[in-house]
Amino acid sequence: MKVGLFEVFLVTALSSLFSIGGGNGPAAVIQDRWVGTGALDPGLFAWALALGYLSPGPKAGFLAGVGYYVHGVTGAVAAIAGITLTALCGSAAVSTAYRKLEPAIARVSLPANFVVAGMIIAAAWDTALPLHFSAVEIGGVAVVALAVGIGDLSPAIVVLGAAACGALWSLAG
Amino acid sequence: MDEAPVPASYAELAMTFLWIGTTSFGGMWAATRQLQDELVFKKRWIDVSHQQSLMVAATLIPAPKFLAFGGLVGYHLRGWRGSVIAMLALMMPGSLFVLLGAALLNPASIGAPLAPVLRAISIAVVGLLLGNACHQVKAARTSRRKRIVGVALTAAVAGAAMAGVPLLLAALAGFAIGPLLLGDSEGDAP
Numbered sequence: 024m025k026v027g028l029f030e031v032f033l034v035t036a037l038s039s040l041f042s043i044g045g046g047n048g049p050a051a052v053i054q055d056r057w058v059g060t061g062a063l064d065p066g067l068f069a070w071a072l073a074l075g076y077l078s079p080g081p082k083a084g085f086l087a088g089v090g091y092y093v094h095g096v097t098g099a100v101a102a103i104a105g106i107t108l109t110a111l112c113g114s115a116a117v118s119t120a121y122r123k124l125e126p127a128i129a130r131v132s133l134p135a136n137f138v139v140a141g142m143i144i145a146a147a148w149d150t151a152l153p154l155h156f157s158a159v160e161i162g163g164v165a166v167v168a169l170a171v172g173i174g175d176l177s178p179a180i181v182v183l184g185a186a187a188c189g190a191l192w193s194l195a196g
Numbered sequence: 197m198d199e200a201p202v203p204a205s206y207a208e209l210a211m212t213f214l215w216i217g218t219t220s221f222g223g224m225w226a227a228t229r230q231l232q233d234e235l236v237f238k239k240r241w242i243d244v245s246h247q248q249s250l251m252v253a254a255t256l257i258p259a260p261k262f263l264a265f266g267g268l269v270g271y272h273l274r275g276w277r278g279s280v281i282a283m284l285a286l287m288m289p290g291s292l293f294v295l296l297g298a299a300l301l302n303p304a305s306i307g308a309p310l311a312p313v314l315r316a317i318s319i320a321v322v323g324l325l326l327g328n329a330c331h332q333v334k335a336a337r338t339s340r341r342k343r344i345v346g347v348a349l350t351a352a353v354a355g356a357a358m359a360g361v362p363l364l365l366a367a368l369a370g371f372a373i374g375p376l377l378l379g380d381s382e383g384d385a386p
Contacts, residue, residue: 110257
């Protein structure tokens, strides 16, 4: 195990803080802390993310896969505990002090959209870098990015489509 | 958020959110109608306007929105224990699905036959991340001028991180500078 159990808990809890404004803030933090440092293979990270897109309920379920890859089943439990703790604290704080907290959170909610977008781009870059994509594959990335970003294509359809293409590729090869 | 809720037992709370977590896809906003059916009409724990205010409040919490919504409903009905139960029940189906997928279809153990599938999915995930970044920018409801400034902020955070500045440091700098550049109003006319 390259990553300790407490670190799994701590990093997932920290990553949750970057969910404000929505998006894949946690994925960017995981990419930075574990994929970027070699603790988690970029292919496995992508696989966990893909499973998260295909699963029901909150997409943060991908953290169970990430936790499993870095520290086994207990790592998966620690990852879920980490993200749940942050949400619990947030729920309690917002429930009890909604009106007081609202202005402070509203102050960062607009910049958060742009900052988190920057974090996601950096995560995409760092995920792609070790995979050494060919020109055709970079074209594929661009097509998917446009289809999702502009065409609003469902992530689940993208992942299933990619898996089907990969399976055909495997059969042809 | 002051209405007296219809009493809900911990077991009911767990079962309801387990069902929602098993049958909803696409995140909190995509599940709006289903949440309404379950929480407003079937269980009568909250009314429609309360559901909407909790969904908005969930976006203010620095946590995945769907999870935060479950936590808020649980907290509203049964305090912090209810919050924990609702969130864990909501997370459990998806997490188990991912965990089983990670364990049973582990690319490292299956090896060669799955390699092209994993490669194709890696390409898709990188594209998805970039597409999501685009969505994130589109989701910011603000004026054209502030959007341009915001996109520059996005580029600065991404560029700094890609140039080797630690991601969290780049993000924190963005959060510190962002409100100064963009102000605190999200509701500017686009």
